[in-house]
Amino acid sequence: xxxxxxxxxxxxxxxxxxxxxxxxxxxxxxxxxxxxxxxxxxxxxxxxxxxxxxxxxxxxxxxxxxxxxxxxxxxxxxxxxxxxxxxxxxxxxxxxxxxxxxxxxxxxxxxxxxxxxxxxxxxxxxxxxxxxxxxxxxxxxxxxxxxxxxxxxxxxxxxxxxxxxxxxxxxxxxxxxxxxxxxxxxxxxxxxxxxxxxxxxxxxxxxxxxxxxxxxxxxxxxxxxxxxxxxxxxxxxxxxxxxxxxxxxxxxxxxxxxxxxxxxxxxxxxxxxxxxxxxxxxxxxxxxxxxxxxxxxxxxxxxxxxxxxxxxxxxxxxxxxxxxxxxxxxxxxxxxxxxxxxxxxxxxxxxxxxxxxxxxxxxxxxxxxxxxxxxxxxxxxxxxxxxxxxxxxxxxxxxxxxxxxxxxxxxxxxxxxxx
Ligand code: EPZ
Numbered sequence: 001x002x003x004x005x006x007x008x009x010x011x012x013x014x015x016x017x018x019x020x021x022x023x024x025x026x027x028x029x030x031x032x033x034x035x036x037x038x039x040x041x042x043x044x045x046x047x048x049x050x051x052x053x054x055x056x057x058x059x060x061x062x063x064x065x066x067x068x069x070x071x072x073x074x075x076x077x078x079x080x081x082x083x084x085x086x087x088x089x090x091x092x093x094x095x096x097x098x099x100x101x102x103x104x105x106x107x108x109x110x111x112x113x114x115x116x117x118x119x120x121x122x123x124x125x126x127x128x129x130x131x132x133x134x135x136x137x138x139x140x141x142x143x144x145x146x147x148x149x150x151x152x153x154x155x156x157x158x159x160x161x162x163x164x165x166x167x168x169x170x171x172x173x174x175x176x177x178x179x180x181x182x183x184x185x186x187x188x189x190x191x192x193x194x195x196x197x198x199x200x201x202x203x204x205x206x207x208x209x210x211x212x213x214x215x216x217x218x219x220x221x222x223x224x225x226x227x228x229x230x231x232x233x234x235x236x237x238x239x240x241x242x243x244x245x246x247x248x249x250x251x252x253x254x255x256x257x258x259x260x261x262x263x264x265x266x267x268x269x270x271x272x273x274x275x276x277x278x279x280x281x282x283x284x285x286x287x288x289x290x291x292x293x294x295x296x297x298x299x300x301x302x303x304x305x306x307x308x309x310x311x312x313x314x315x316x317x318x319x320x321x322x323x324x325x326x327x328x329x330x331x332x333x334x335x336x337x338x339x340x341x342x343x344x345x346x347x348x349x350x351x352x353x354x355x356x357x358x359x360x361x362x363x364x365x366x367x368x369x370x371x372x373x374x375x376x377x378x379x380x381x382x383x384x385x386x387x388x389x390x391x392x393x394x395x396x397x398x399x400x401x402x403x404x405x406x407x408x409x410x411x412x413x414x415x416x417x418x419x
Pocket of ligand 1: 026116163164165304372399
């Protein structure tokens with residue numbers, strides 16, 4: 001097991017460069033198998049979730065070459081066979097192989113995907129998309145067999161703007177006969193990155209980034225190149241680190257528009273920031289105003305920044321509120337923050353927290369229960385008095401490339417060890 005150790009209260013100054021987006025790369029890699037020629041995906045983050053996907057690619061027989069941040073994928077050698085549970089359950093994004101294999105071979109067999117334990121996370125909307133295009137779905141003992149003689153374009157109305165269901169419906173529709181229209185689609189930038197990739201291959205997709213996406217099926221997808229967009233959640237997490245304990249901390253290689261909701265909330269708290277086309281500079285300050293945050297689909301406040309933001313709200317003078325509208329179990333970091341000295345109450349329905357501040361945090365031995373809860377505890381450890389030890393830090397490495405190196409480079413006393 002890995003643990004991160006932090007000696008807190010060290011001012012952070014200098015530049016942190018953001019890596020490629022985890023949630024974009026996790027969709028681009030499975031999407032690549034729809035291509036009839038080789039593709040190149042650049043700016044791929046070096047994180048354990050990518051290794052898990054690469055394991056599935058290799059298991060299926062694709063040829064993968066990697067150089068620096070680029071991944072060349074030739075899927076012409078793939079054999080469409082059942083994806084075993086032990087590799088599909090490592091992450092949620094494994095289910096993008098379900099739609100890509102179905103879209104390419106009209107048949108797929110795989111088990112229910114894994115992912116952070118932050119709620120039930122059903123896949124009913126993805127299956128709804130498959131069925132709408134004419135596929136049959138058999139679910140038995142957590143294994144899905146999905147097949148179709150033909151995939152025919154259809155209108156798919158999503159009950160909620162699910163990121164995964166939007167991407168899965170696009171991947172199954174891109175080579176289907178005729179037009180598919182997705183309504184109430186999610187609008188996340190990662191979806192736009194995936195659609196740009198597919199259109200670079202010769203697909204015919206319009207409306208990505210809006211709630212109505214139109215896909216006209218094509219027969220052939222050609223060789224192409226795509227760059228993974230910057231990780232807006234990694235960017236937002238480091239911006240919050242700067243708000244907590246930064247002095248002119250520069251977060252570089254970002255798209256500020258992608259974290260607009262966060263920037264507006266920081267301004268509400270009283271922060272000034274120097275925002276430039278591809279970076280942001282922030283310093284900490286006192287007398288922070290308490291705020292209310294409601295997590296929403298993009299362009300609303302990202303649920304993946306909710307837990308990191310909680311660490312910052314412990315510094316406000318007064319009562320802040322967070323409403324978590326996306327997941328039913330995303331406050332597992334709260335008991336550990338309270339153990340460190342915070343004063344946070346969780347509502348009975350586990351959908352709202354009230355954070356009373358300002359409270360001083362003290363170092364403690366805590367545990368990362370999921371990726372973003374772990375990120376929150378790293379931020380708390382950076383401002384806490386004394387030493388913080390974060391057990392099960394593997395969760396954090398799933399989504400943050402070189403987090404210890406990047407923070408050490410701007411002055412943090414942080415290390416990671418195997419125990
Ligand atoms: C993506 O998950 C991200 N993961 C999540 O990031 C992120 O929290 C989420 O989008 C929302 O922004 C990846 O991209 C790999 P959803 P996804 O489908 O696609 C419910 C991180 O920390 N729902 O938009 O799984 C679902 O249970 C991760 O990087 C259904 O009920 O999210 C959830 O409550 C965590 N049925 C809500 O909708 C469905 O068929 C949003 O889920 C699909 C979703």
